[in-house]
Amino acid sequence: xxxIERRSAAEAWVEAFRATKDEGAVINLITTWTTDEEHxxxxxxxxxxxxxxxxxxxxxxxxTIFADELYDRSLGSEALEQFCEWYLDGxxxxxxxxxxxxxxxxxxAWEGRDGEVVNQLLFxxxxxxxYTDATEPHYNYSSVYEIGIEHPILDLxxxxxxxxxxxxxxxxxxxxxxxxxxxxxHLTALYRNQHLLAKAYGNYLGLTRLCSALCxxxxxxxxxxxxxxxxxxxxxxxxxxxxxxxxEWFDTASRLVEA
Amino acid sequence: xxAVVPSICELVLAELPAVRLDREELERMLDxxxxxxxxxxxxxxxxxxxxxxxxxxxxxxxxxxxxxxxLTSLHNLIDLLERRTAPLRKS
Numbered sequence: 001x002x003x004i005e006r007r008s009a010a011e012a013w014v015e016a017f018r019a020t021k022d023e024g025a026v027i028n029l030i031t032t033w034t035t036d037e038e039h040x041x042x043x044x045x046x047x048x049x050x051x052x053x054x055x056x057x058x059x060x061x062x063x064t065i066f067a068d069e070l071y072d073r074s075l076g077s078e079a080l081e082q083f084c085e086w087y088l089d090g091x092x093x094x095x096x097x098x099x100x101x102x103x104x105x106x107x108x109a110w111e112g113r114d115g116e117v118v119n120q121l122l123f124x125x126x127x128x129x130x131y132t133d134a135t136e137p138h139y140n141y142s143s144v145y146e147i148g149i150e151h152p153i154l155d156l157x158x159x160x161x162x163x164x165x166x167x168x169x170x171x172x173x174x175x176x177x178x179x180x181x182x183x184x185x186h187l188t189a190l191y192r193n194q195h196l197l198a199k200a201y202g203n204y205l206g207l208t209r210l211c212s213a214l215c216x217x218x219x220x221x222x223x224x225x226x227x228x229x230x231x232x233x234x235x236x237x238x239x240x241x242x243x244x245x246x247x248e249w250f251d252t253a254s255r256l257v258e259a
Numbered sequence: 260x261x262a263v264v265p266s267i268c269e270l271v272l273a274e275l276p277a278v279r280l281d282r283e284e285l286e287r288m289l290d291x292x293x294x295x296x297x298x299x300x301x302x303x304x305x306x307x308x309x310x311x312x313x314x315x316x317x318x319x320x321x322x323x324x325x326x327x328x329x330l331t332s333l334h335n336l337i338d339l340l341e342r343r344t345a346p347l348r349k350s
Contacts, residue, residue, distance in 0.1 A: 060299075060327060069298035072279055086278060090303035092317040093310075097325040 005032040009204035009225070010039030014254045017196050021236035021250070029194070029232035031204070034224045036212040038205060041256045046201055049249055053240050061202020064102040065173070066210035073216055080125050080217045084108045100170040103206075106149050107176075120147045124178060128218035131180055145178035150192075173203070178214065184223030187211040194229035197241060203227065267340045270312055271333070274305045285333055295333035302330040309340055319343040 002019050006012040012031040020026045043058045051057055062068070070086045072079050087108060094102070112118040124147060130139040149171050175190045189207050194200050207225050215222050237243040265273075268289075275282040278301045288295035297305075303325075310317040320343055329335050 057327060063300055067298075067300040069300050070304075086301070086304045090300060090305075090307050093303040093306045093320055094300070094325070096318070096320055096322050099322075 001028040001030065002026055003030040003032075005034070007033060008035055008037040008039060009033045009201070009208050010037075010042045010257045013042070013196075013201045013204055014257045016200065016232070017234060017236075017250060018254065020196060020232055020234040021246075022234075024234060024236070026232045026234070027230065029229045030226065031229075032224050032226040033204070033208070034222075036208050036222045038208070039257055042201065042253060043205075045249070045253045045256065046197075050198060055198050056202070058202040058205060061199050062206035062209065063104075064098065065104060065107075065203065065206025066213065067104065068209040068213070071209075071213045071216075077129075077217065080122060080213065083213070084119060084122060098170070103149055103171060103173050106151075106171070107147055107210075110148065111151075125214060125217050128178070128180070128185070128214055128220065132183075132219045142180050143177075145180070147176040147178070149176065150174040172199070176207070176210075178211075179223075180220065181223060183221045185211060185215050185218070185220040186223035186226070187214075188226040188228065191227060191229040191232075193231045193233065194227070195233050195235055197235040197246075200227075200229075200232075267309065267344065268337050270309045271305060271337050271340065274308050277308070278304055289333055289337075292334075296331050297333055297336070299327045299330045302336055305336070306340060310344070313344055313348060315344050315347045319347065 002016075004012055004015045004019065006015055012033040016029060016031050020029060047057045047059075067083075067087065071083045075082050087104060091105060091109070095105070106120075108119050108121045110118040110120050124145045127141070127145055130136050131141065133139065150173075172191050172193045173189060174192050177188045177190075179186045179188070187207060187210065189203075191203070194203065204225070204227065207227065211225050212222055214220070235241050236246055272282055272286055272289075275285055275297075280297060280301060285295045285297070306320060307317050310319070320339070324339055324343070329339060
């Protein structure tokens with residue numbers, strides 16, 4: 001187990017990569033950060049490195065969880081509903097890029113019983129608003145804000161022969177748990193697997209933006225985001241990521257973030 | 260008298276305010292042949308809505324079309340919709 005706590009997602013990512021790179025894979029990498037600050041410099045460096053190898057940009061990865069561009073804070077309490085409307089309108093197109101599905105789709109359009117569509121985001125957001133509503137002083141629950149991603153039937157591959165047979169397929173993010181603590185909102189995400197180079201920082205940003213939007217919606221303060229990767233793959237020295245090339249790149253990236 | 264069919268460009272521009280993008284500014288940039296950028300997820304919403312207005316299944320858009328650089332340029336987005344929907348609009 002490796003546990004890391006830093007101020008920002010960028011600092012947490014740098015420390016996570018530093019701590020895992022020589023290990024290859026780590027069981028239970030736990031990273032926490034306590035602000036919603038972003039680091040454009042790290043994002044740019046990761047984009048240059050990864051996109052040259054045909055991988056997704058940080059923004060593309062983040063958008064699979066929460067496309068912040070669709071969350072218009074100026075709309076106040078209506079912003080989240082508008083987010084869902086824009087997202088769902090575009091889904092028929094964006095699904096072409098991710099035919100297996102994407103996290104945000106499961107967050108806002110979970111397939112419930114008998115094909116009923118469940119919007120987990122609005123459901124949880126409404127509860128969080130009640131938590132901060134001064135007229136509902138007895139609604140002070142800390143732990144009733146769960147967002148499921150992994151589908152217990154469709155994704156349980158070993159129990160559903162013939163369905164979703166690719167063991168490496170979507171989803172890697174299994175669950176999101178939100179917890180209130182006083183005026184703060186804390187988000188914890190569980191990954192069954194996480195690639196540190198290709199995905200982790202984009203995942204961190206998407207989760208940070210999701211938490212930040214829910215804070216804005218409910219009038220809460222940003223507490224923290226924690227990611228538990230039960231299997232974290234540093235990708236250091238993996239195919240396409242030679243160690244020699246990465247050592248120099250990471251040295252520059254870490255100095256940029258930690259300056 | 261044949262009905263006036265709006266161009267793809269007009270349809271796209273008409274969708275901009277609905278996703279809270281500044282139509283006038285983007286239209287001016289388009290006229291001036293300047294680089295007009297739009298966020299990629301708003302672009303997918305625009306594509307879906309334009310296809311719906313045309314009565315065309317958004318599946319005409321291919322996976323390879325959805326590169327961010329393709330979507331975030333307003334010029335490219337209009338061109339993409341022109342090319343992909345043309346055969347279906349003519350029929």
